[in-house]
Amino acid sequence: MRAIIEYFSTHGAEYLQMVGEHLGVSALTLVIAAVIAVPLGVLCARSPLIDRISVGIATVLRIIPSLAILIFLVPILGTGVLPAVVALCILAVPPILINTALAFSTLPAEVLEAAVGMGMSPARVFFKVKVPLAFPAAFAGIRTAAVEVIASATLASYIGAGGLGEIIFTGMGLMRTDLLCIGGASVAILSLAVGQLLSVVDRRMRRYERA
Numbered sequence: 001m002r003a004i005i006e007y008f009s010t011h012g013a014e015y016l017q018m019v020g021e022h023l024g025v026s027a028l029t030l031v032i033a034a035v036i037a038v039p040l041g042v043l044c045a046r047s048p049l050i051d052r053i054s055v056g057i058a059t060v061l062r063i064i065p066s067l068a069i070l071i072f073l074v075p076i077l078g079t080g081v082l083p084a085v086v087a088l089c090i091l092a093v094p095p096i097l098i099n100t101a102l103a104f105s106t107l108p109a110e111v112l113e114a115a116v117g118m119g120m121s122p123a124r125v126f127f128k129v130k131v132p133l134a135f136p137a138a139f140a141g142i143r144t145a146a147v148e149v150i151a152s153a154t155l156a157s158y159i160g161a162g163g164l165g166e167i168i169f170t171g172m173g174l175m176r177t178d179l180l181c182i183g184g185a186s187v188a189i190l191s192l193a194v195g196q197l198l199s200v201v202d203r204r205m206r207r208y209e210r211a
Helices: 002-046 048-063 066-077 081-105 109-117 122-159 165-174 177-205
Strands: none
Touching: 002 081, 002 122, 002 165, 002 177, 048 066, 048 081, 066 081, 066 122, 081 165, 081 177, 109 122, 122 165, 165 177
């Protein structure tokens, strides 16, 4: 315990910088993955062919370890933030894509028919009816991806992208339990905190259900 207190007293600024790097890489990854996966998920709900191809590829990508992807990308993209973000995007896209496709493909037909019967245009049906109904399941995919990305972003430091992984890898190299505890606990707390924050966002966005 004393070693942990000493670490924070002497490396506090460095620790905060690593937390910022970790969150920065994770946030950038999540934004890019959402921009790719959400529109593709909507297309999957409209086209069975695109759904089979996209979801099939996403399912395969989910079983590939992030470290293996990093090792493959380093000779192509070098080291730093870029290969880390690409590898983490490959991890984040599948849950967002699969949940979004499922959310938009399982909308209640009677509700959509009622909206059309009321004279709503296709654009209004999409934004006023489909999006609110699909939001819970689609956002669950984003929340899952966020937690997975933050947990896996420790590997980013392995290729020079910074983050809390530096503490973990340093602890492994020096056989220092205090550094391993600090790094592991920090990543776990960040994952739980972000997951809880997104749960709050989800509840606030769905206040209409309790109205």
